[in-house]
Amino acid sequence: MRDTGPVVVVGAGHAALETAAALRAAGHSRPVILVGAESEPPYARPPLSKGYLTGRVGTEELWLRPEGFFARQDVTAVLGDPVVEIDRDSDRVRLASGGRIAYGTLVLATGARPRRLSVPGADLDGVFALRSLRDARELRRALGAGGDVLVVGGGFIGLEVASAARGLGLRVTVVEAGPRLMGRAVTGTLSAHLAELHRAEGTRVLLDRELVALRGERGRVRVAELNDGTRLAADVVVVGIGVLPNTGLAAQAGLTTGNGVVVDRWLRTGDRNVYAIGDCARFPTPHAARPVRLESVQNATEQAACVAAALTGTRRPYTAVPWFWTEQCGVRVQMAGLTGQHDREVVAGSPAEGRFTVFCFRAGRLVGAESVNRSADHLITRRLLAAGGAGPAPDDVARPGFDLRRHLSPSA
Numbered sequence: 001m002r003d004t005g006p007v008v009v010v011g012a013g014h015a016a017l018e019t020a021a022a023l024r025a026a027g028h029s030r031p032v033i034l035v036g037a038e039s040e041p042p043y044a045r046p047p048l049s050k051g052y053l054t055g056r057v058g059t060e061e062l063w064l065r066p067e068g069f070f071a072r073q074d075v076t077a078v079l080g081d082p083v084v085e086i087d088r089d090s091d092r093v094r095l096a097s098g099g100r101i102a103y104g105t106l107v108l109a110t111g112a113r114p115r116r117l118s119v120p121g122a123d124l125d126g127v128f129a130l131r132s133l134r135d136a137r138e139l140r141r142a143l144g145a146g147g148d149v150l151v152v153g154g155g156f157i158g159l160e161v162a163s164a165a166r167g168l169g170l171r172v173t174v175v176e177a178g179p180r181l182m183g184r185a186v187t188g189t190l191s192a193h194l195a196e197l198h199r200a201e202g203t204r205v206l207l208d209r210e211l212v213a214l215r216g217e218r219g220r221v222r223v224a225e226l227n228d229g230t231r232l233a234a235d236v237v238v239v240g241i242g243v244l245p246n247t248g249l250a251a252q253a254g255l256t257t258g259n260g261v262v263v264d265r266w267l268r269t270g271d272r273n274v275y276a277i278g279d280c281a282r283f284p285t286p287h288a289a290r291p292v293r294l295e296s297v298q299n300a301t302e303q304a305a306c307v308a309a310a311l312t313g314t315r316r317p318y319t320a321v322p323w324f325w326t327e328q329c330g331v332r333v334q335m336a337g338l339t340g341q342h343d344r345e346v347v348a349g350s351p352a353e354g355r356f357t358v359f360c361f362r363a364g365r366l367v368g369a370e371s372v373n374r375s376a377d378h379l380i381t382r383r384l385l386a387a388g389g390a391g392p393a394p395d396d397v398a399r400p401g402f403d404l405r406r407h408l409s410p411s412a
């Protein structure tokens, strides 16, 4: 690994900003240059599908650092000018404007882009994806005009938007192709609970149903057709069917990609001077049997810290416990660990009262937990998973009066 020359970070989003901040906090003195495709300074995306749509959160609350941060920290930010090529022979990146920047170390933090709908009418006005502040501004304006809202996809983003749109008093329908909400991300218990909450708020939730076409009038969407023949009024359509990692630059530079830029446990690509972090990176983790790509603020922030540590001489593998939150229907749901491959679930607390945790086990070991209004369970689970022990046994959790705190050892 080289320890001279500028650190150039591609992408000026969450992971990129945190890399610059962590480098400076650790006393790193090499030039640091962030190059971003968007013209806004780095901002928080989570509020875009929540409080920003309802007006509870203003634009000024989105900025990740106050004005003047870059000057004070001696970090150069080149905004609105995407990197279009990486030349690993000359250790330079080329920008859309034609400029070239030399790097000693390159950090790819290019994030992800929304997966597009591939049905007739997908390009009509009134059809939105939600990834950037610009997307959110446009969607906010469209929701402000009222009407019928169709959310395609019952995942995190879709459900958060559905909740915000209902909060604005709009008529909302969610169409999900799978048999349950957030099917890839959470347990059936949590899916069922969320479906109940959304329906109680007045959102129509259609499962096992696919959108097959959008029909418009004068270029604007008006009607959605589903695979069972249902026709729905739709003035605003929000597409939340997942994202694709931005791997094009890495692939063009000859780095290994495949559902993300492939990195090792130090977050390095096959080129020792090129790292990849955040939503665009696929990495090995002790918390899953196979390499994963995660889309969360926690992952972006902690991977940035890991790379900054490597560049400031305290190299350590990336082992952080994944965690995530979502807010829907006024409820905060928190997830710790990766629960995809669990073989047993035990529920503590009461779904009927809206306060519970689903503990997930694989071969008797605690691998994750989903908490609804039980933040203490979430925080303790994170500490238990970080400590690496087996955690409580499933039968312990199932016992009346179970108290997770008792399983914390002083070191956990």
Ligand SMILES: Cc1cc2nc3c(=O)[nH]c(=O)nc-3n(C[C@H](O)[C@H](O)[C@H](O)COP(=O)(O)OP(=O)(O)OC[C@H]3O[C@@H](n4cnc5c(N)ncnc54)[C@H](O)[C@@H]3O)c2cc1C
Pocket (backbone or CB within 6 Å): 010, 011, 012, 013, 014, 015, 016, 035, 036, 037, 038, 044, 045, 046, 047, 048, 049, 081, 082, 083, 084, 109, 110, 111, 112, 130, 131, 132, 157, 246, 249, 277, 278, 279, 280, 294, 295, 296, 297, 298, 300, 323, 324, 325, 326, 327
């Ligand atoms: C609406 C929404 C709600 C979310 N809610 C939550 C939540 O509740 N909790 C949570 O943990 N996470 C949430 N997330 C996910 C979280 O925001 C992301 O995981 C996080 O932003 C990832 O950071 P990143 O830096 O990897 O990517 P991003 O923040 O997306 O930044 C990547 C940046 O790279 C830029 N870029 C791409 N290609 C180039 C190029 N060639 N040259 C220069 N720049 C380039 C992009 O324009 C973008 O600005 C949400 C995301 C969205 C979109």
